[in-house]
Amino acid sequence: ATAVASVAAAAQDWDALRAAVESCRACPLGAQRRHAVFGVGDVRARWLVVGEAPGEQEDAQGEPFVGPSGRLLDAMLRSIGLDRAASAEGERAAAESSAVPLFAPAQAVYIANAVKCRPPRNRNPSEAEMAQCAPFLARQIEWLQPQLILAVGRIAAQAVLGRTEPLGRLRGQVYRYGNIPVVVTFHPAYLLRSPAEKARAWEDLCLARSIVDGAGL
Numbered sequence: 001a002t003a004v005a006s007v008a009a010a011a012q013d014w015d016a017l018r019a020a021v022e023s024c025r026a027c028p029l030g031a032q033r034r035h036a037v038f039g040v041g042d043v044r045a046r047w048l049v050v051g052e053a054p055g056e057q058e059d060a061q062g063e064p065f066v067g068p069s070g071r072l073l074d075a076m077l078r079s080i081g082l083d084r085a086a087s088a089e090g091e092r093a094a095a096e097s098s099a100v101p102l103f104a105p106a107q108a109v110y111i112a113n114a115v116k117c118r119p120p121r122n123r124n125p126s127e128a129e130m131a132q133c134a135p136f137l138a139r140q141i142e143w144l145q146p147q148l149i150l151a152v153g154r155i156a157a158q159a160v161l162g163r164t165e166p167l168g169r170l171r172g173q174v175y176r177y178g179n180i181p182v183v184v185t186f187h188p189a190y191l192l193r194s195p196a197e198k199a200r201a202w203e204d205l206c207l208a209r210s211i212v213d214g215a216g217l
């Protein structure tokens with residue numbers, strides 16, 4: 001096992017894992033970053049969104065998807081009723097309430113990246129960097145046990161599924177990470193450049209939402 005795999009396995013709880021990520025220097029990315037970006041959202045969420053790696057804004061702020069891609073990701077998530085600020089407790093309370101809800105409460109989501117540190121000038125992470133960082137995401141998934149993983153972009157699909165086909169061929173289907181269903185869609189940075197693809201991204205988001213709704217609370 002690599003040093004990162006041992007460190008991730010040794011982390012006894014979520015905060016210890018976060019601390020391990022934030023102090024990691026296992027690959028060269030660790031030397032250049034301002035913040036290692038662990039993730040954001042409710043750990044009890046039914047949804048896990050996996051992105052690629054922090055960009056400039058994320059590196060500066062220590063939170064995933066807070067730059068231009070993040071604004072589009074938030075809009076994509078809102079379009080299917082998800083909000084990174086929502087709590088799983090709120091969802092449960094609304095489901096148990098006898099009041100007729102005028103609006104369905106937002107569903108909680110946890111958001112993390114395949115690679116925790118920003119690659120220089122936002123280049124793609126290398127195979128070696130992805131392999132080094134992989135045990136951190138694996139341990140996050142082990143603890144989160146989401147009902148669905150939404151992988152955004154080719155790098156995320158590669159990290160979660162180990163598949164390297166072009167995204168256009170991976171999207172629109174349901175895969176598995178162990179028992180957990182996985183849906184792949186376009187990265188929001190790609191959608192900013194190719195807005196016509198938003199129609200297909202919407203199909204993927206609806207597919208993902210139908211799986212979570214089918215699984216129930």
Ligand code: URA
Pocket residue numbers: 051052053054055058063064065066067069070113
């Ligand atoms: N792009 C990603 O894949 N992740 C981020 O956190 C920000 C931009």
